[in-house]
Every structure is written in structure tokens, then in C-alpha cells.
Amino acid sequence: MSTFTEGRIRQRAQRKTGNFRNATTVLKEEVAATKVKTSFDIFLSHSTSDAEIILGVKGVLEDYGKSVYVDWLEDPQLDRSNVTAASAEVIRLRMRQCKSLVYVHTANSGGSKWMPWELGYFDGFNGAVAILPVTKSREASFKGQEYLGIYPYIDEAPSKGSTVEEIWVNKGSTASRRWANWINDPRAFR
Template sequence: MPSYTVAEARDVGAMAGRYQLGGAREVLRRSASSTLGLFDIFLSHSFHDAELILGVRDILQRTGKRVYVDWIDDPLMDRSHVTKATAERLRARMDQCSAMVYAATRAASTSKWMPWELGYFDGQKGREAIAIMPLLEVSGQSVGQEYIGVYPTIERSSTGAPELTQRENGRILSKSLDDMVRARGGFAWKNTF
């Protein structure tokens, strides 16, 4: 199964923002969900990938999942002045989410927050509730940061929908986003040779 490309996710984001005054960032701000309640997915990403993240969020939401993005769902959080309260707010939001998707991009490799979010989420929910979504410039490219290789990846299935894959002993195992969101109750990997 192929990974999603940067161009593909950016095109989805651009399409969503094309007819909106203010572009992708404004669409995201206006579509913010309630600051109360639970989310299915915490989207860990680099703030520098706004239009790209709009596309990723849309791809994930097409599966019926509620996706938390910090600067969308908490627009008053001041990213330029990070405090202990900022970290506490992000912890509380991660606790409200069932699963995490880590958007692995070139900009992600320079993020100081993403490794912290990944470590916190893994410690709280376990690695079965985490998936890496590599967004590649070209197919087959590496996303770097070897430590993210312990998590399954989100790839495009034959139907075009996102699916989680894990490669083990030459076999490809897969599960759906529904399985990941329900990970606390257990899940099963399926063989997909």
C-alpha cells in the first residue's frame, strides 16, 4: 500500500481552502469543534505545515473521526509564548483523545513538541493507540527519525481510505482507524499479503 504524499495531502487542504477567504488556516479556525468533549484522534504535527495539516485532518475526518488540532480547537493558546499552562493544556487534550496520528513531514523533524507529545501519549495510552502518517515528497522516501519506526504507519488502502499497516517478518499486517481508536479494548492485526 502506498503512503500519502505531501502533494496529495496539500491538494486536499488546498481544495478545502480554495473558496474561503483566508485560505487553509481560516478554514481550520472556523471549523474548530467544541472545546468540550472527547476526540478520537490527536493530530501531532508541525505548525509550519498548515495547508498540509488541513488535508490530513480532512482525510482522517472522512472516516468519521473527530480530530483534535491544537491551534484549531484551542485558538486562544498562544504558541509564541509557551508556558507550563500550555503543556498542561496539551496533556489534558491528549487525555481526551483515544488515539494519536503523528504527521511525519520534513518540518516534523525539527519540532520540539512532537517528540514530547509522542512520548507522553505512548506512556498514557500505549503504542497500539499511535500511528505514524508519513507524508512523503516522493513514494519510497524515508521519514527519518528512526524511533518512529516502532509504530504502525497509515497508508492509503486500495479503496483510498487510510489504513494502518505494520510490517513484521516479511508480512504486512493491517488494521483500520476504528481498531486504533478502540485500542484500549484490544485489537487484532489482519494479514494482508
């Protein structure tokens, strides 16, 4: 098992953007082409500085059949420069519509004021929280800084005897569960 690399994620994003399109534009076009959703498999907690990475992560997760909520795509009316109690309530409502929260850890994550709040709220509400580290190179395991280390992290790998990749949820390098097994009882795997 190893972490997702920036190269892998950016390569997945470029499958959609080609050489001439902006990642933010492609994401907005995708949302405009779909019907309004009221439930999702994943709430994607991320830094808005990572548009190309988010396009790639969203694509990878969708390749595994997951529906993904990205706040500035699904709810573009929210003004990130003027956060109000009403906009925070929209985010709370959306989190309650999701089965899990995936915290996309990048070099920009530490600068986000919202990501720790989303993580704490969702952990208290549901408990199905996992970190998706996007690293410069493949790492055998991910510890995360400070409080992120208490949460499992996700990666992709084939199961023993298979060549088909699937999503795994990991506690350090000692224990792993398939996504489908973890999502049924996430608090038991901490």
C-alpha cells in the first residue's frame, strides 16, 4: 500500500482538462451537467488552492463509483470571502447528506481555516473520516501531522492475488480495510 502521488492525481485531472482547459472550469461544467444531488458518498474537505488536485481526486474517487461533494461546485452561491452563519449551515446540511468525509491532505491544507472545522464537525456527527494524502512520492504509510494522525488514511492497491486496484482505509502500516467494510463501521477502525 502507498499514498496517492501528485503526479498520479494531476495525470487523472489532465485526462479531463487536456492541454487547454482550466481544472476549475472543467469541474464547474461537470456540476452544471448533472442533476441536483441530495446525497453523496464523500464530502471532499480540501484547500481551494488545489483545484487541479481536487479535479484529479474527484475523478479517481468517481472511477471507484463514489459520488463526491465539492462545496464550491455544488453550492457556488456560497461566498468564501464572506462566511456567515447561513453559509456554515449550508455546509453542515451538506455534510449530513454525505456518508463520509475525505480530507485531502496537500501542502496547502495547513492554510485552510475550514478544513479543521469540517473534520471536527463530521467526526462528531458521523465518524466516517479518512485522510487522503497527496504526496510528492509514493510513501508506504502516512502518519499526518498532529491531530490528523488519529484518523485512518486511504490509498489504492490491489488485494492479495489480484491486479485490480481498490480503495483501502489504513491505520498506519499495521491494519487495512476495504472501503466497503470500513464505511459500515468506521469508528471501530481507529
